[in-house]
Amino acid sequence: MRIIADENIPLVEEFFAHLGEIIRLPGRGMRPEDLKGADALLVRSVTQVDESLLRDSQVKFVGTCTIGVDHLDQKYLDQAGIGWASAPGCNANSVVEYVYAALAHLDVDWSGRRVGIIGCGNVGGFLHRRLRAQGVECRCYDPFLTLEDNPDLTDLDAVLDCDIVCLHTPLTTDGPHPSRHLLSDAELARLRPGTVLLNAGRGPVIDNAALLRRLEAAVDLQVVLDVWEPEPDISRELLAKVSLGTPHIAGYSYDGKITGTAMIYNALCQQLGIEPERNLEQLLPPVAQNRLRVSAKDGWLAQRALIPQIYAIAEDDRRLRELAQRAEQGQEDFAKGFDRLRKQYPIRREFGNYQLEFESGAEASAERLAALGFKV
Missing domain, CATH: 3.40.50.720 (NAD(P)-binding Rossmann-like Domain)
Known part of the structure; x- marks a missing residue:
C-alpha cells in the first residue's frame, strides 16, 4: 500500500508505517501527478480533494485529520466509490x-x-x-x-x-x-x-x-x-x-492533531478490514514538567495568570504580524510564510495535561480552573 500524507500531520509514520509506504508532501501543493500509484490520501483542510485531483489515481481512501469537510467533494468521492473519513471532534x-x-x-x-x-x-x-x-x-x-x-x-x-x-x-x-x-x-x-x-x-x-x-x-x-x-x-x-x-492554528494543539491522526488511522483499518495495531495511549507523549502552582486567590486572576503559561497566544499573534512586516519590506512572501507558520507551529499541549498545586488561600479558584480542564 502507498500512502500520500500531508507533511503537517503528526505521527503518520508511527501510526501507518506497518500498513505500507508513506510519502509526505506539502498539503496545499498536492497535484494529480503526486498521487499516481497511491492507494490512500491523508490530508488537512488546505487540500482540495475532488475529481481534478483524484481522477487519474487509484486512491481508494481519503482521510482528513480535521473536523471540517468542506475541502472534500463528498459527492464525487461517493460516486467514485472512494471511502473517506474525517475526524469530528478531534480538535x-x-x-x-x-x-x-x-x-x-x-x-x-x-x-x-x-x-x-x-x-x-x-x-x-x-x-x-x-x-x-x-x-x-x-x-x-x-x-x-x-x-x-x-x-x-x-x-x-x-x-x-x-x-x-x-x-x-x-x-x-x-x-x-x-x-x-x-x-x-x-x-x-x-x-x-x-x-x-x-x-x-x-x-x-x-x-x-x-x-x-x-x-x-x-x-x-x-x-x-x-x-x-x-x-x-x-x-x-x-x-x-x-x-x-493568528494563522489558522486554533485547533493545532498537539493533543488534538494526534487525536485526528488516530481517528483516521482507525478509519483506514476499518476499511481494510484489519484490527488497529496502534492506539493513542501508546503514542501520545506525557508532559514532562506538568505541575503548576496557583497563588492567586481570585478565580479570574488565577485564570489570567495560568493560561498564558500553557498557551501564550500573544506569541502566535506576534509571529503573524512580524511576517506581515517582512512581507511589506519585500523580505518574505506572505502566503508562503503563512503556511510556514502552520508547518513550524510549536508544540502546544492542552490544559488537561497539567496538575495544579494551590498555595494557601488559593484553593477558592480550584473549581473555575477545573472547569477549564485542568487537573486540580
Whole structure:
C-alpha cells in the first residue's frame, strides 16, 4: 500500500508505517501527478480533494485529520466509490482553549459576560457545555439544531447582541442555511461597541471586506481572527485592525492533531478490514514538567495568570504580524510564510495535561480552573 500524507500531520509514520509506504508532501501543493500509484490520501483542510485531483489515481481512501469537510467533494468521492473519513471532534478542546486564551489575553472575564455562539456542532457545542458548566449565560444560533438539542438556541440577532460572539460554523455555500458571509455589513453593524468578535471556524463565514469597513469606520470592537478570507494570502489591512490575529492554528494543539491522526488511522483499518495495531495511549507523549502552582486567590486572576503559561497566544499573534512586516519590506512572501507558520507551529499541549498545586488561600479558584480542564 502507498500512502500520500500531508507533511503537517503528526505521527503518520508511527501510526501507518506497518500498513505500507508513506510519502509526505506539502498539503496545499498536492497535484494529480503526486498521487499516481497511491492507494490512500491523508490530508488537512488546505487540500482540495475532488475529481481534478483524484481522477487519474487509484486512491481508494481519503482521510482528513480535521473536523471540517468542506475541502472534500463528498459527492464525487461517493460516486467514485472512494471511502473517506474525517475526524469530528478531534480538535474541539484545542479550539475551546484557544477561545479561553484569547479572552484571557484581552482581559475579558467570560464569567461576567453574555456569550453568543454561532454554530453549535463539535466545537461550538463543546464550548457551550464548558461555559454552561461555569455558570455563563449563553445564547446560541444553529438552524440545524432544536431546543431539545440545545436549550439556549435563539435567533441570530439575539446572538449578535451578546458581549462575546464566537463563530464555530463550517463553511457551506448552498442548502437552506448557507454560512458563507453569514456576517456581512448589516450583521456587523448590529454589534454593540465593546463586543468581542471571535472567529475560529471558517474565514469566509465573516465577509472580511465588510469587517474591514466596520473597523475602519470605528475601532470599537475587539476582534480575534484565527481564520481568514482568503487564506493564505490574507488581508494585511484587516490584520492590522484586529486585536488578535493568528494563522489558522486554533485547533493545532498537539493533543488534538494526534487525536485526528488516530481517528483516521482507525478509519483506514476499518476499511481494510484489519484490527488497529496502534492506539493513542501508546503514542501520545506525557508532559514532562506538568505541575503548576496557583497563588492567586481570585478565580479570574488565577485564570489570567495560568493560561498564558500553557498557551501564550500573544506569541502566535506576534509571529503573524512580524511576517506581515517582512512581507511589506519585500523580505518574505506572505502566503508562503503563512503556511510556514502552520508547518513550524510549536508544540502546544492542552490544559488537561497539567496538575495544579494551590498555595494557601488559593484553593477558592480550584473549581473555575477545573472547569477549564485542568487537573486540580
